[in-house]
Amino acid sequence: MSFISDSSAAGQGVTVSIATPGDFIALMKPRVMSLVIFTALTGILIAPTPVNPIIGFASLLAIAVGAGASGALNMWYDSDIDAVMRRTAKRPIPAGRVTRQEALTFGLVLAVLSVFTLGIVANWAAAALLAFTIFFYVVIYTMLLKRSTPQNIVIGGAAGAFPPMVGALAATGHLSLASVSLFAIIFVWTPPHFWALALVKADDFRRAGIPMLPNVAGPDRTRRDILLYSLLLAPLGLAPWLIGFVSPVYGVLALALGALFVLHAVRVYLVRDGERASRLAMRMFGFSILYLFLLFAEIVGERALALALPALSLSW
Amino acid sequence: MVKPLAIDKKPQGIRLSTAQEKSRRQRNLAIAIAIGLFVVLIYVVTIVKLGPAVLVRPL
Numbered sequence: 001m002s003f004i005s006d007s008s009a010a011g012q013g014v015t016v017s018i019a020t021p022g023d024f025i026a027l028m029k030p031r032v033m034s035l036v037i038f039t040a041l042t043g044i045l046i047a048p049t050p051v052n053p054i055i056g057f058a059s060l061l062a063i064a065v066g067a068g069a070s071g072a073l074n075m076w077y078d079s080d081i082d083a084v085m086r087r088t089a090k091r092p093i094p095a096g097r098v099t100r101q102e103a104l105t106f107g108l109v110l111a112v113l114s115v116f117t118l119g120i121v122a123n124w125a126a127a128a129l130l131a132f133t134i135f136f137y138v139v140i141y142t143m144l145l146k147r148s149t150p151q152n153i154v155i156g157g158a159a160g161a162f163p164p165m166v167g168a169l170a171a172t173g174h175l176s177l178a179s180v181s182l183f184a185i186i187f188v189w190t191p192p193h194f195w196a197l198a199l200v201k202a203d204d205f206r207r208a209g210i211p212m213l214p215n216v217a218g219p220d221r222t223r224r225d226i227l228l229y230s231l232l233l234a235p236l237g238l239a240p241w242l243i244g245f246v247s248p249v250y251g252v253l254a255l256a257l258g259a260l261f262v263l264h265a266v267r268v269y270l271v272r273d274g275e276r277a278s279r280l281a282m283r284m285f286g287f288s289i290l291y292l293f294l295l296f297a298e299i300v301g302e303r304a305l306a307l308a309l310p311a312l313s314l315s316w
Numbered sequence: 317m318v319k320p321l322a323i324d325k326k327p328q329g330i331r332l333s334t335a336q337e338k339s340r341r342q343r344n345l346a347i348a349i350a351i352g353l354f355v356v357l358i359y360v361v362t363i364v365k366l367g368p369a370v371l372v373r374p375l
Contacts, residue, residue, distance in 0.1 A: 016330060016332055016336045016340075017336070017339065017340075017343075018335050018336055018339045019339060019343065020339050020342050020343070021342055021343060021345075021346035024343075024346075052364055054360055054361060054364045055361065055364060055365075058357055058360075058361050061357070117358075120358075120361075121361050
């Protein structure tokens with residue numbers, strides 16, 4: 001990666017990067033990374049036999065860096081539309097602190113490093129799935145879907161849903177129904193989560209030319225689809241308990257949170273105009289984050305407790 | 317007598333501003349720390365993977 005951009009041939013002199021390490025951390029989308037770390041940790045912890053903590057930690061680190069690589073490559077490709085959206089205009093590339101070339105090189109180096117590290121530390125099946133996740137997010141979602149179809153977030157949501165499967169694969173070496181159930185929850189959760197935000201930020205997305213559902217099919221259709229996905233998500237949230245790898249405490253929590261999720265969706269569906277409609281959509285967006293966090297935190301909590309106190313490890 | 321061109325002058329190179337020098341130093345430090353941590357990580361993982369049996373060998 002060259003930090004010196006030589007444009008002297010054009011008689012414009014030489015510019016030297018002023019990017020700080022903080023700018024490169026921002027390229028990795030730390031908030032998305034924290035979600036990936038959390039869901040991948042859940043995937044690691046649901047392994048029937050506990051994984052060595054050092055191997056588990058190193059695997060988690062590799063998965064997190066892989067997510068960071070995806071973020072950097074996404075910012076490299078999307079720098080043009082990031083510049084016109086208020087939400088993303090301050091990112092390192094549109095702000096002029098990092099060049100596109102630097103972001104591309106940074107992302108590629110991290111992607112290769114994370115995949116090979118996971119292969120060496122855990123196993124090559126997990127590494128292959130991590131590589132596929134990065135490919136899916138960067139090529140399938142960012143390059144192919146995001147600017148071409150309002151279903152971008154539906155299909156592209158799979159990229160955000162893979163981390164628990166990567167974590168479980170790193171811990172056990174094979175895919176389990178338990179990890180697939182966690183994938184399914186995140187996959188179905190993603191559209192109503194993003195569409196709630198898209199309802200409020202529709203102008204931003206329109207200006208950037210991104211065909212989000214509210215811009216293409218209208219807010220009414222978006223509200224209907226949010227409700228439909230919420231009705232699908234509520235029972236799906238119970239799957240980990242029905243499969244039997246978590247306690248009934250999780251089942252009760254998932255039932256209560258699922259009902260609240262549907263309640264938020266019904267409110268968004270019914271109130272369609274004015275400031276209150278925007279407020280309800282943003283409230284649903286906020287609650288959707290809390291929903292996923294609490295479900296996965298419960299699983300992490302009870303698995304951590306079972307590891308700390310093996311006598312409490314009951315068969316549900 | 318024609319004075320020779322100033323070919324004996326040393327090339328000036330790129331003069332960095334204070335901000336550029338500071339950010340370069342920070343980047344160098346971050347890369348050094350990252351590589352150091354990566355080496356430690358690989359070392360520890362290697363020890364864990366080899367396990368205690370690595371010390372059991374005929375003398």
